[in-house]
Amino acid sequence: MDRLDGIRVFVAVAEAGGFAAAARSLRMSPPAVTRAVAALEERIGARLLHRTTRTVRLTEAGARYLADAKRILAELDEAEATAAGAHAEPRGLLTVTAPLLFGRMHVAPVVLDFLARYPEVSARTLFADRVVDLLDEGVDVAVRIAELPDSTLSAVRVGQVRRVVCAAPGYLAGRGAPSVPRDLESHDCIGFQAGATPAPWLFPGRSGDGIETVRPPMRLLVNNADVAVAVAVAGRGVTRVLSYQAAEAVREGRLVVLLAEHEPPPIPVHLVHLEGRRAAARVRAFVEFAAERLRAVLGAI
Incomplete structure (x- = not known):
């Protein structure tokens, strides 16, 4: 058995949780599976699996090796698909992440339309207000609303969003509209953030350089933009959110x-992914498809 076959057997055992189950899935005899894993461990010089009469579990070295082995096998499968011409046809599972509200409002419709165009693709979405690690969580494409740090990720800019201060016409009729940021200190404000301590609202300095810090009184502090917008629409105060979060209420x-x-x-908005031009067809096709759609959406906000 060659090295790659040994790696495939080890991955099968790790994923099946046992030698007998792996043997059945591979259509091999249990002794052959045991010998293949033993040969792999001998070649590596490290124990990859803890074996008992009832269970098989990964060692620390085995867990690290499993992640690398799965990546290597995936790259090999992709290379073979490329050589066979299958790389041109998107297929397989696509995993997409985005901030929660942006994902629900704008990414989910794009994913559904993409699936309608490419019937050989299935999709999983992970919408969360945190930075999702693409490699650790098995994500193909992420929407990032932020300035991007230097990294090995491939990025396609699709637009930008603004930080907007807004309030309902009814609230403004009774309290008046602020004309400068400092005026917010005399208004009821609705804070939107993940932490427990209200953060100041930052604005460009009056002279065009530097930062002006305003700490308006927070009558309500929430961790969900939907809630901040709804409370502001109800006329209960002034809030500050990203432009896409308030776009519908502003438009109406x-x-x-x-x-x-x-x-x-x-703030720039990017689509990011790991593999650049070597990415699977489904990833490249989705990035191209989503970029066109999101540019149109963000250009109208």
């Missing part, structure tokens, strides 16, 4: 954008 006249001339620089 339920919210009014305030202090537009004092907005900080917009």
